[in-house]
Amino acid sequence: MVPLxxxxxRDEVTQWVRSIQPQLQAARSAGHAVLLDxxxxxxxxxxxxxxxxxxxxxxLAQGMQFAGVAGMSATLLSxxxxxxxxxxxxxxxxxxxxxxxxxxxxx
Numbered sequence: 631m632v633p634l635x636x637x638x639x640r641d642e643v644t645q646w647v648r649s650i651q652p653q654l655q656a657a658r659s660a661g662h663a664v665l666l667d668x669x670x671x672x673x674x675x676x677x678x679x680x681x682x683x684x685x686x687x688x689x690l691a692q693g694m695q696f697a698g699v700a701g702m703s704a705t706l707l708s709x710x711x712x713x714x715x716x717x718x719x720x721x722x723x724x725x726x727x728x729x730x731x732x733x734x735x736x737x
Contacts, residue, residue, distance in 0.1 A: 631667040631700065632657075640677040647681055654685075657694065664689045665722050669701025679710055682719055698722035 632653050635646055657664050666682065682699065689696045700722035702710075710716040 631665045633667045633669075634671045634678070636670050637673040638671055638678040638681065639673065639675045643677045643681045647685065650685075654689070654692075654694075658692055663695035663697040665697040666699045667701050668699050668703070668706060671701075671703065671706065674706065676709065676713070678706070679713060679715065679719075683715060686718060 632650050635642065638646060654664060664685075666685065671678065686696050698720040702719070702721060707716065710719055
């Protein structure tokens with residue numbers, strides 16, 4: 631799983647996305663699906679959703695599988711719903727949360 635930080639606002643997004651690139655590369659090299667873990671995320675703004683969408687696009691563009699987002703709070707889900715993007719950031723399947731670096735969630 632690729633964890634989100636506790637705080638992800640426009641001030642932190644760029645640095646966080648850069649910081650997880652090695653994890654994404656490792657998942658790609660290993661052939662793992664990428665599972666994002668939002669369970670630690672407590673403070674965020676719409677930039678967090680923009681970052682999640684950008685990562686989803688990047689993951690898919692690199693030919694990897696996007697396994698979803700685990701641990702999304704009700705507030706984050708609600709914000710995604712307001713923006714009409716909840717279907718693009720699906721909750722992780724229960725068996726996807728037990729994988730390796732990227733959460734090996736291949737069917």
